[in-house]
Amino acid sequence: MKVIVMGAGVVGVASAYYLAEAGHEVVLIDRQPGPALETSFANAGEISPGYASPWAAPGIPAKAIRWLFMRHAPLIIDPHIDMAMLRWTLAMLRNCTAARYALNKSRMVRLADFSRDELIALRGRLGLDYDQRSRGTLQLFRTQKQIDASAGDIAVLQDYGVPYDVLDRDGCIAAEPGLAAARDHFLGGLRLPQDETGDCHIFTNRLAAMLPAMGVDIRYDCAIEGLEKDEGRIAGVRTDAGVVRGDAYLVALAAYSPALLRPLGLRLPIYPVKGYSITLPIADEARAPVSTLLDESYKIAITRLGDRIRVGGMAELSGFNNALPARREATLRHSLNDLFPGAADNHAPSHFWSGLRPMTPDATPIVGATPIPNLFLNAGHGTLGWTMACGSGRLVANIIGGEAPPIDPEGLGLSRYSR
Ligand SMILES: Cc1cc2nc3c(=O)[nH]c(=O)nc-3n(C[C@H](O)[C@H](O)[C@H](O)COP(=O)(O)OP(=O)(O)OC[C@H]3O[C@@H](n4cnc5c(N)ncnc54)[C@H](O)[C@@H]3O)c2cc1C
Known part of the structure; x- marks a missing residue:
């Protein structure tokens, strides 16, 4: 499957990695000249489940x-x-x-704990420093x-x-x-x-540097302007360098995700x-x-x-x-x-x-499917995006690939807001 990942912060880069590792063809797009140049640039460095x-x-x-x-x-x-x-x-x-606090905390801890373990495994596998x-x-x-x-x-x-x-x-x-x-x-x-603890910017850069060898097509300096929809599905990403098309689309644009999805009638409380x-x-x-x-x-x-x-x-x-x-x-x-x-x-x-x-108002990120069948989300990580990046990247890659999720995805998706 060809997956277009929008956003090359720590969340988008981790998602692109797990998607490529699972054998998907991946295009990663960001408006910046390199990875992790916005919120993932100089955070406090805690991996703190x-x-x-x-x-x-x-x-x-x-x-x-x-x-x-x-x-x-x-x-x-x-x-x-x-x-x-x-x-x-x-x-x-x-x-x-x-x-609400107990429920939200249980969801955060479930993802953060898994994410720390995924980060440790990834570091060992790739020798990341x-x-x-x-x-x-x-x-x-x-x-x-x-x-x-x-x-x-x-x-x-x-x-x-x-x-x-x-x-x-x-x-x-x-x-x-x-x-x-x-x-x-x-x-x-x-x-x-x-x-x-660790430097999120260095981590994201080192992981992103490994992606081309895994077949990932990275397009920096490429601003996303909108999503094209056709017959109930996403048909392409409109950018300042033309339309990019794939089979599935993943939005990892942090606080800029709601503006992209609003014209499609989807409201993200980020x-x-x-x-x-x-x-x-x-x-x-x-x-x-x-x-x-x-x-x-x-x-x-x-x-x-x-x-x-x-x-x-x-x-x-x-x-x-x-x-x-x-x-x-x-x-x-x-x-x-x-x-x-x-x-x-x-x-x-x-x-x-x-x-x-x-x-998000409940502090839990939004990871997983949307009502549009080939559109997926990995956004809204708030105070703990560095802590949760590897876990949510792995989770969303499995969801997109139609595989069994590695942790219970209950309460982590967009559907929790429509109840
Ligand atoms: C002061 C501070 C301290 C923090 N400390 C910690 C901590 O200790 N531990 C922790 O776990 N978390 C911490 N965080 C939170 C963490 O940094 C974020 O949750 C995380 O960086 C979010 O990652 P992201 O990939 O979703 O967002 P970003 O890194 O912002 O990535 C989004 C990407 O989307 C791109 N983009 C946006 N719009 C467009 C567009 N239209 N076209 C193309 N590209 C676009 C941007 O260029 C950007 O690269 C802290 C945050 C702050 C501000």
Whole structure:
């Protein structure tokens, strides 16, 4: 079968890989000059099934109001609210019940766990190197209130059989020795030893570089303009370089997927939730993080990637905008320098970056079939697209090929919104 994959972020590239591995003829299209140049470019680097949790959770509405007024705010909402933002926010708030949270979390964990295992298998098979480390993640608590609140998360980890360590201050420093210089700034932490870290951009580039040898026809610098439909099926992808035709079509365009599908009468509830990161070279190895640390107060992740430190976070509802306000960089630097003083070279270029997380209101991606028989989706991976890319790529390749899915696809497809 000839499959046209739209989008060469980590999700599209992983999908193209699994499709080609299954023996399909694959064309991969992206408007950028290379892979992973949009949201997959400089994310926080966590492969974290242990923290696969919806943002929509009981208690979030009250917390969100508090976050909005913090000096180093983890949540920012543009006062120019438009209909798309309003509709998405209301749908997200409807997911803040205990029952919806449990259901959404179970779907995320199912996919994220499988995805981590697929990534490990792929890495072994292909000998991929992407500044990866398998040293867990540490959620750091600065207040007793945060420690008390973690009891709920621990109960969920127990339910899902995810190994964890509850650490006091010394335990945190044993896991992350660089924290010794900031020992008065936190009280304890929760460590998930099975989580991993790695550079998503490097991974996607190395995987994409292997695709031509597998027969994949890659077309970069090619903007997708629309889908042609004929007799109830997709007949081609209209691009600025002509129409590309295949037997099946896979949309992996992240937050740009809804605009492509709207003219076909398909509504995808995916909204761009902006985040920021900086990347600095390590100045002092002994003070640097060894893996990922989540600063619970500011919802910021600090990750070791080779000889660099990546600091990423914040959720901003402001539509399709990639502006880089200096005060957001200040928030990232504040968290880094407060917890790992002297670790990074603060005079080096910070590679300040923003990306648009393709978020669904229930935080679960949309993977699988659509009502149009030869049109498939792999989009809406939100906060955890790097974590879930290999699993959802493999799952959608099996669905397109008509093979038995490797995990239960219940609740991962578009049909969950039409119930
Ligand atoms: C600050 C931040 C931190 C994050 N941290 C983590 C983390 O630690 N762990 C984790 O698992 N996830 C993390 N994420 C989320 C993760 O980065 C995303 O979920 C993931 O990158 C989404 O991948 P994607 O392939 O769907 O999207 P993209 O990488 O955006 O790929 C979509 C592709 O579609 C192409 N495209 C769009 N429109 C068109 C068009 N019209 N024509 C042609 N091509 C088009 C784009 O060029 C792009 O290459 C983070 C995100 C942010 C912003």
